[in-house]
Amino acid sequence: MSSESKNHRQPVRSLSRKQSENHFVEAQTCFPGGVNSPVRAFRSVGGTPVFVKRAKGAYIWDEDGNRYLDFVGSWGTAILGHAHDEVLDFVKHRMDNGLSFGAPTKEETELALKVRHYFPALEMMRFVSSGTEACMASIRLARGFTGRSKIIKFEGNYHGHGDMLLVKAGSGVATFGLPDSAGVTSGVAQSTLTAPYNDIQAVEALFAANPGDIAAIILEPIVGNAGFIRPQKSFLSDLRDLCSREGALLIFDEVMTGFRTHLGGVQALYNIKPDLVTLGKVVGGGMPLAVYGGRSDIMKMVAPLGSVYQAGTLSGNPVAVACGLKTLEVLGRPGNFAQISLRTQELVTGMIDIAAKHQIALQADHEGGMFGFFFTKSPVFNFTDAKKCDAEFFKKVFHALLDEGCYFAPSAFEAGFVSLAHKPEDIQNALSCFDRVLGALK
Ligand SMILES: Cc1ncc(COP(=O)(O)O)c(C=O)c1O
Numbered sequence: 001m002s003s004e005s006k007n008h009r010q011p012v013r014s015l016s017r018k019q020s021e022n023h024f025v026e027a028q029t030c031f032p033g034g035v036n037s038p039v040r041a042f043r044s045v046g047g048t049p050v051f052v053k054r055a056k057g058a059y060i061w062d063e064d065g066n067r068y069l070d071f072v073g074s075w076g077t078a079i080l081g082h083a084h085d086e087v088l089d090f091v092k093h094r095m096d097n098g099l100s101f102g103a104p105t106k107e108e109t110e111l112a113l114k115v116r117h118y119f120p121a122l123e124m125m126r127f128v129s130s131g132t133e134a135c136m137a138s139i140r141l142a143r144g145f146t147g148r149s150k151i152i153k154f155e156g157n158y159h160g161h162g163d164m165l166l167v168k169a170g171s172g173v174a175t176f177g178l179p180d181s182a183g184v185t186s187g188v189a190q191s192t193l194t195a196p197y198n199d200i201q202a203v204e205a206l207f208a209a210n211p212g213d214i215a216a217i218i219l220e221p222i223v224g225n226a227g228f229i230r231p232q233k234s235f236l237s238d239l240r241d242l243c244s245r246e247g248a249l250l251i252f253d254e255v256m257t258g259f260r261t262h263l264g265g266v267q268a269l270y271n272i273k274p275d276l277v278t279l280g281k282v283v284g285g286g287m288p289l290a291v292y293g294g295r296s297d298i299m300k301m302v303a304p305l306g307s308v309y310q311a312g313t314l315s316g317n318p319v320a321v322a323c324g325l326k327t328l329e330v331l332g333r334p335g336n337f338a339q340i341s342l343r344t345q346e347l348v349t350g351m352i353d354i355a356a357k358h359q360i361a362l363q364a365d366h367e368g369g370m371f372g373f374f375f376t377k378s379p380v381f382n383f384t385d386a387k388k389c390d391a392e393f394f395k396k397v398f399h400a401l402l403d404e405g406c407y408f409a410p411s412a413f414e415a416g417f418v419s420l421a422h423k424p425e426d427i428q429n430a431l432s433c434f435d436r437v438l439g440a441l442k
Contacts, residue, residue, distance in 0.1 A: 228372020
């Protein structure tokens, strides 16, 4: 952050991103949209994506040498900040033993025990390589266990890119306004029923219309992929009761919220025990590792114990497991999670105050190290509400903040993330930028 950022009368500046522009041109000859995951392409906000050269702590540096205060954190993964010294040392040390064995290691069990310590609902679990895989596997398992075919998901919730979950999905699908993905057969899509988030009556109606057919409800218990949306009143416990009554499984997709909203995830915050849980992002500390698991009677159906097949060459990869182990150890040290929560609270309350000062309508919320904001007057309870936000204004704010050296998610429908590396002065600097940007744009 330059010293300019302290001077509120300075006009919003503009950074040169020549190198990023050049790399983007070349990347587009290799990758669709120049990227390996759609939201990275900046399509919904326009402009050139920042090509990252390196990252340390709360900051990333681009190929042009610009430094940004990072509120994306590899989409929630980097909870300790980037390239945490202790994690790097531990991972480097483990790498000397080899990169991948395709055979069990004792460290996998060590990590599983740590995960179960924080998430007792994961009586048994499997390690996979991505949140997508975790969610796909949990749906297959729910169908295998119940012998039923249909699932319920919520509009704007994102559970990775498995065919059956790309129906009214959030994240990039929402960002680009895609109804559903081409290539998903109608047969598959028909088995996925959708309801508005926070609408228990709509879910009850789906059960009534599909008696004995619904295998599971999957949801983001706090939504991050349609922007940040919190469950209202008894929504989660009502879903729990409904699933128990109807013989369907309740799947909490905590790929984003696990270890992020609370060390024990949203299930600990709201005291709900799901039947199955998916985890990702933080659990691998920046390496490709995700988890699905839950009730042991259900998990015992997974091969080789049972008839539901799921496997992976790189599942439980020793380097990723080492990274997850050290990340969770550091995160779990006394005071660390509380510090992340406090910084996040400071950021969000500061943003609310600044928006009020400039008379700009803003809805913002946070939990643990995760936050979100919508430029809209009315509270946001579901994806329809979220879509009423002023996405055009968001674009301007996004670019102005980027030019100020603050890297927020390039979409009005993504959450933001604060790490252990964010210091009080980082938050104050980000708030100064926000103040100046809103002042210039209102
Ligand atoms: C809630 C949720 N579930 C699943 C996924 C998919 O995880 P991955 O991108 O690791 O496949 C994501 C990714 O952002 C997510 O936020």
